[in-house]
Amino acid sequence: MKVLVSSQGQTLDAALDPRFGRAACFLLVDTESLEYSVVENFQNLNLPQGAGIQAGKTAAATGAAAVLTGHCGPKAFDVLQAAGIEVVVGASGRVIDAVQHYKNGKLETAMAPDVEGHWV
C-alpha cells in the first residue's frame, strides 16, 4: 500500500514535517518496496488560509491509503475522511521511521483532528 508522509525534505532520511497543510512537501511511499516519489506542496505554503483543505485534496489525488503526519486540523481531517484516507497523527523522526512504525502497528489511526484550525 502507499502512504503519504509530510516531509521537510525530499528523501526517506528527511525529517517528518509535523505540519500537514503547510508541510514543506510530501513523500508518497510504498510500504513494501519503500520506493517513493515527491509530491510538491508549494501552493499551500503561500495560501493565507485553506492550506489543510488543499493538502487534503492533494493527498486524495495521490491515491494514498493513509496520511502519516504530526498534526492534523479540522478541515484537513474532514477532507481526508471524505476521501476515505486513514489519518495517522503523532508521527515524528525521519520519514522512514514513520513508515516503519506505521507498518509495525506502532502508530494509531486518528479518529478526530488533534489541533485547532489556524486562523490568521
Next chain:
Amino acid sequence: MKIAIASGKGGTGKTTLAVNLAASAPMPICLLDCDVEEPNAHLFIQTERIQRYPEGVFVPVIDTDRCTLCGKCETICRFSALVIIGKRLLAYPEMCHACLGCMRICPEEAISPGERILGDVVSATFGTHQLIWGEMRVGEAMSPPLIEAVQRMAPDDRSLLLDAPPGTSCPMIAAIRDCDFVVLVTEPTPFGLHDLSLAVETARHLKIPCGIVVNRAEKGNTQIQDYASREKIPLLLEIPFKRSYAESYSRGEKLIDTDPALKKAFTGLWEIILKRGQEIRRAS
C-alpha cells in the same frame, strides 16, 4: 465629507481622537466606529435610541441532486470554500469571501445563496450627532463585509467621521478607501513611527490625503515631527502626555470635558479638516 481616523499601530488613540473630535463638531455629524472586532467609541458616549440590525454575508448552499461534480465552482474559488473529493462536493462556508463566483459559474444552478451571520450593525444618537458601529460575531474571522455594512448604514446628508481598525491590512483598507481625508494618529515611539510610515504608504497608495496627530506627545521627543516634515505631511495636532488625560480616559470620560484647552484644540482641528475638504472639492 468623509474623514477617517486611522493608525498603523494599535492603541495610539484613534478612538480617543474620534470621540473627542465628534463631540467638538461644529455641525451634526455621524461617527462610524469601524473597528468591528472591538468597537469602543460607544463606551465614551451617552447614546440614545439604540437600534440593532443583524448583518449576514453570502455563502454557497449546494443542491447535491443538481450538482454534476464538474468542478467549475472549485476552480473559481480562490479560498478553498468548495472542494470536490471523490464523488462529493464539500463546502467550507467559513472560508467563503462572498464573491458569488461559484453561484454564477455553475451551469446546473446547483448553488443557491445562503447566509452566514457576521454580527450586528448598531445605530444610536448622541445630541444632534449619530453613532453607528459594528459588533462582529464571536468566532467570525472576516471583518471587511461588516465594516462595509456599517458604512452603508451612514446617512448621506452629513459629514462622516470614521474610526478605522488598526493596522494596514484588509479591515483598515475597507474602512478608509472611500474617505476624502485620513487623520493618522501615532505616538512618539519607534514602533509608533514605524507603523505610521506603513499607514502613510497605504494612504498614498489609495491616493487619500493625510495628516498626522501625535498623541502622548513629550517635549524634546521630535521623531514624529521630524518624519512629518521630511515626508511633507501636515502635523495637525499634538496631544500632550498627561496623567490627567489617562485618568479621564479610564473613567470613560472625554478629554475635552477634562481640559478646556483641548476643547479649543479640537475645534481648531475641525477648521483645518474642513478647510482641507474645501480644497479637495475645489481641486476635483
